[in-house]
Amino acid sequence: MDALEVVEILVFPGLTFFVWLAFVFEWLDRKTTARMQGRIGPMLAGPRGILQPVADFFKLTSKEEIVPQFSDKLVFEWGPPFFFAAPAIGTIFIPVVGLNAIVSSPYDLLFILFVLAFSTLMAGMLGYASAGRFSTISIGRLVLQYASFEIPLLLAIVSPAVAAGNLSISGIVQAQSNFHWFVFVVPIGFAVFIVSSLAELEKPPFDIPDAKTEIAAGWMTEFSARPLAYVKLTESLSYVFLSALAASLFLGGTAGPVLTNVTILQDGIYLAYFLIKVFAIGFAIFAIKTALARVRINQAANLFWTVLTPLSLLQLGIVILLR
Amino acid sequence: MVENDASEDSKKGMKVGGALGEMFRTAFQRPITKKYPFGAAQVAERFRGKLDIDPVKCTGCGVCEAVCPASVIQMVHTGTRKVGTREIETKRPTFDLYTCISCGQCVDDCRFEALRLTHEFELATVDKKSLVMDKALKVVN
Amino acid sequence: MSDKGNNSPISGEEGSAKREVSAGLMQYSPENLMPFGPVHPALHEPEYFKLILEGEVIVDAIPRIGFVHRGIERAAQDRTWIKNIYLFERICGICSFAHSLSYVQAIEGILQFEVPKRARYIRVIVAELERIHSHMLWLGLVGYWTGFDTLFMWIWKDREHVLDLIEAITGNRVHKSYNTISGVRKDLPENISEPIKREMAYIQDRIRYYRDLVSREETLVVRTRGIGKIDAETARKLCPVGPLLRSTGIARDVRTEDPYAAYDEIVPEVKTSSQGDVASLLTLRADEVLESCRLILLALEKMPSGPTKLTAPRSVPKGENAFHVEAPRGELFYYIRSPGGITPERVKIRTPTMANVLTATSMLKGYTLADVPVVLTGMDPCFGCMDRISVFEVDKEKQWSVRGEDLRQYGISHYKTKKL
Ligand code: SF4
Numbered sequence: 001m002d003a004l005e006v007v008e009i010l011v012f013p014g015l016t017f018f019v020w021l022a023f024v025f026e027w028l029d030r031k032t033t034a035r036m037q038g039r040i041g042p043m044l045a046g047p048r049g050i051l052q053p054v055a056d057f058f059k060l061t062s063k064e065e066i067v068p069q070f071s072d073k074l075v076f077e078w079g080p081p082f083f084f085a086a087p088a089i090g091t092i093f094i095p096v097v098g099l100n101a102i103v104s105s106p107y108d109l110l111f112i113l114f115v116l117a118f119s120t121l122m123a124g125m126l127g128y129a130s131a132g133r134f135s136t137i138s139i140g141r142l143v144l145q146y147a148s149f150e151i152p153l154l155l156a157i158v159s160p161a162v163a164a165g166n167l168s169i170s171g172i173v174q175a176q177s178n179f180h181w182f183v184f185v186v187p188i189g190f191a192v193f194i195v196s197s198l199a200e201l202e203k204p205p206f207d208i209p210d211a212k213t214e215i216a217a218g219w220m221t222e223f224s225a226r227p228l229a230y231v232k233l234t235e236s237l238s239y240v241f242l243s244a245l246a247a248s249l250f251l252g253g254t255a256g257p258v259l260t261n262v263t264i265l266q267d268g269i270y271l272a273y274f275l276i277k278v279f280a281i282g283f284a285i286f287a288i289k290t291a292l293a294r295v296r297i298n299q300a301a302n303l304f305w306t307v308l309t310p311l312s313l314l315q316l317g318i319v320i321l322l323r
Numbered sequence: 324m325v326e327n328d329a330s331e332d333s334k335k336g337m338k339v340g341g342a343l344g345e346m347f348r349t350a351f352q353r354p355i356t357k358k359y360p361f362g363a364a365q366v367a368e369r370f371r372g373k374l375d376i377d378p379v380k381c382t383g384c385g386v387c388e389a390v391c392p393a394s395v396i397q398m399v400h401t402g403t404r405k406v407g408t409r410e411i412e413t414k415r416p417t418f419d420l421y422t423c424i425s426c427g428q429c430v431d432d433c434r435f436e437a438l439r440l441t442h443e444f445e446l447a448t449v450d451k452k453s454l455v456m457d458k459a460l461k462v463v464n
Numbered sequence: 465m466s467d468k469g470n471n472s473p474i475s476g477e478e479g480s481a482k483r484e485v486s487a488g489l490m491q492y493s494p495e496n497l498m499p500f501g502p503v504h505p506a507l508h509e510p511e512y513f514k515l516i517l518e519g520e521v522i523v524d525a526i527p528r529i530g531f532v533h534r535g536i537e538r539a540a541q542d543r544t545w546i547k548n549i550y551l552f553e554r555i556c557g558i559c560s561f562a563h564s565l566s567y568v569q570a571i572e573g574i575l576q577f578e579v580p581k582r583a584r585y586i587r588v589i590v591a592e593l594e595r596i597h598s599h600m601l602w603l604g605l606v607g608y609w610t611g612f613d614t615l616f617m618w619i620w621k622d623r624e625h626v627l628d629l630i631e632a633i634t635g636n637r638v639h640k641s642y643n644t645i646s647g648v649r650k651d652l653p654e655n656i657s658e659p660i661k662r663e664m665a666y667i668q669d670r671i672r673y674y675r676d677l678v679s680r681e682e683t684l685v686v687r688t689r690g691i692g693k694i695d696a697e698t699a700r701k702l703c704p705v706g707p708l709l710r711s712t713g714i715a716r717d718v719r720t721e722d723p724y725a726a727y728d729e730i731v732p733e734v735k736t737s738s739q740g741d742v743a744s745l746l747t748l749r750a751d752e753v754l755e756s757c758r759l760i761l762l763a764l765e766k767m768p769s770g771p772t773k774l775t776a777p778r779s780v781p782k783g784e785n786a787f788h789v790e791a792p793r794g795e796l797f798y799y800i801r802s803p804g805g806i807t808p809e810r811v812k813i814r815t816p817t818m819a820n821v822l823t824a825t826s827m828l829k830g831y832t833l834a835d836v837p838v839v840l841t842g843m844d845p846c847f848g849c850m851d852r853i854s855v856f857e858v859d860k861e862k863q864w865s866v867r868g869e870d871l872r873q874y875g876i877s878h879y880k881t882k883k884l
Pocket residue numbers: 376380381382383384385386387388416432433434435436437438
């Protein structure tokens with residue numbers, strides 16, 4: 001591994017880039033949601049409040065850390081960085097400039113699935129470690145929700161892979177150049193993916209594990225200061241990660257419809273395509289989550305098992321037949 | 324008695340995301356949030372804010388002290404006054420406005436129209452004493 | 465989604481979400497006790513509900529009231545009749561006008577005052593404006609409780625229009641301080657009828673939209689329909705008041721049954737709904753807002769001219785009186801006894817939440833934890849008005865009252881022993 005690769009992984013287009021993207025995403029989320037609800041949203045830190053998430057992060061890190069008496073101290077204090085690591089590692093498999101990601105292997109998607117499962121597992125561990133009543137209930141809901149959305153999510157991720165005949169994300173992106181986007185090939189898979197990612201992200205209508213009017217902050221209730229800052233950052237990073245994943249798997253990622261073969265600024269154009277698609281998916285998720293009420297856990301499980309799982313199976317069948 | 328018929332509601336058919344249209348409309352409207360304290364806050368004509376006294380009009384009758392529900396007002400002896408041959412003590416009110424609930428009862432009952440409620444409402448302060456209004460004491464009569 | 469044919473992909477299960485639970489107070493261990501309150505994001509006032517859970521299903525719910533008891537009934541005995549108006553207004557911020565209205569009308573009864581007609585009409589207008597803003601507050605909060613923050617923000621955004629009207633008429637958005645014994649303190653401001661008509665048209669328009677939205681947005685409907693169901697029979701036994709009662713189909717409203725202010729001339733239509741669940745409370749409250757808008761416009765049209773108050777004496781003759789009004793949350797009851805002097809001897813207040821809290825708590829059994837905020841707050845609780853305190857030792861069956869100083873000492877020693 002040479003120095004350039006280290007810079008790529010840690011700075012651009014790797015970790016640092018995605019963390020900043022996460023901050024921007026959180027700001028966009030707050031701002032658009034606010035505007036759709038008739039409010040202003042963040043407005044003080046930076047131009048139009050764009051630095052508000054950053055300010056929140058640093059403010060949280062500087063606060064006093066309260067560790068509950070009966071918590072599992074080791075997991076409680078050291079879990080959040082691991083929780084953060086899950087989506088952070090996932091992002092390096094996603095092509096941001098050029099059609100190849102920094103790291104690319106023939107088995108990318110398997111690793112991505114592991115990352116998604118690991119992040120839920122970490123959330124569960126963190127919640128149990130904090131040993132609160134709200135956390136315990138929340139973990140029950142989290143696990144049930146995970147059990148229901150995982151299958152549709154998995155099948156939805158697999159269908160573009162089948163369409164491309166490739167398990168590597170870079171390979172899937174390359175298969176979509178020349179405007180051969182998989183959203184037209186596997187539209188149902190795309191829809192299922194978006195709905196399942198709402199559940200993975202714990203956003204309405206599936207913000208059941210941290211439903212604030214029922215169980216306070218759910219599994220995050222006992223967290224404060226630095227661990228909370230990490231947890232919050234991880235949430236926005238997962239947001240970006242899943243949007244980037246959706247963009248890469250279904251919308252062609254860095255591959256654009258036009259301007260695919262100019263010599264100058266080719267990397268810039270790739271990056272621009274990527275960002276446009278990620279933000280487009282982001283806006284779609286913002287809109288959906290703003291427009292819906294939270295469902296009950298049994299209703300969510302019902303929806304995933306009786307509607308989305310058959311749909312994603314159907315999609316997979318269609319894709320296999322078409323190939 | 325009018326029944327709101329629930330079965331009629333359910334006939335209309337359900338939809339998911341019924342709020343989307345209105346959401347986009349709202350997003351392009353002006354936000355309702357008022358940018359106070361960066362912009363001025365508007366209050367109604369009748370708004371009941373901080374109490375103010377006109378020391379010249381006040382005769383020290385003490386009605387306001389009797390009616391105030393929040394015990395804001397104390398009458399203080401300020402001296403004596405000669406009426407004919409008798410010496411009468413004069414009193415003037417002081418107002419501990421930090422307990423004032425701006426109800427306006429004293430304003431209603433002051434027959435000499437010495438009191439009024441202003442539109443001022445930014446009364447937060449670190450020094451409670453700054454909200455004691457004893458203007459009326461300082462006027463020599 | 466109708467009651468028989470259930471084809472919603474989200475709700476799935478046939479019939480209602482309610483599950484059968486074993487009756488009676490079961491033995492419970494601390495593990496399945498879930499505290500709901502006193503500090504909880506769903507409750508905007510401190511109140512503690514012990515929820516006994518079996519998984520997510522609520523087996524039992526025990527309310528524990530008294531966190532914000534302020535001793536107002538006692539405090540009233542030391543204050544003059546006029547001062548008490550402002551005290552009782554502060555029992556509740558939302559229905560402050562209903563409190564003062566009930567109180568002053570009780571006094572007017574003892575004094576045998578004929579309140580000027582114009583004042584009575586103005587009282588109707590302000591009381592109905594208050595009902596609108598209270599109902600809109602609740603409608604928005606249902607959005608918040610079910611995680612539909614957008615609805616919450618929108619309705620509260622529109623509620624500002626009503627609050628601005630109230631401020632223009634009475635001088636304050638919350639504590640209106642508008643009633644006085646024998647009438648209202650000021651006449652309506654000049655040129656107010658134009659803004660009132662404009663805002664009423666706006667509110668009616670918006671409420672119609674929200675009524676449609678809440679009865680059609682599927683994610684909201686599956687969270688509210690069939691939840692917190694109570695039938696007329698149970699309602700008769702548990703005696704809830706206000707919209708909670710009317711939602712079961714029983715048309716009871718103090719405004720029509722025992723008209724006060726000018727409700728004998730501006731007759732409201734009593735809205736009811738037959739389902740008795742949270743969804744029907746939503747549409748019912750929306751209907752009541754529309755009805756209130758109609759009443760306000762009607763009162764404005766019929767408004768006679770004349771004085772708005774008489775001169776009230778400082779002392780009230782010996783006597784007693786009880787009065788009730790229809791506050792936004794239901795029947796609000798005041799009893800006053802005058803010894804013939806400038807202070808009351810006893811004031812007893814029965815707020816609507818006091819009548820509703822047991823109903824709402826008993827409605828919880830069998831539903832899941834996710835339904836708690838919606839069911840519990842379906843009655844539009846106002847715990848501040850409700851709190852009572854009485855101290856008794858269960859084993860000795862002894863009851864006594866404590867002084868503030870004793871309580872303070874108890875609190876200090878309690879925290880010292882806990883080393884907090
Ligand atoms: S302010 Fe008015 S009521 Fe009070 S003492 Fe002066 S004159 Fe009397």
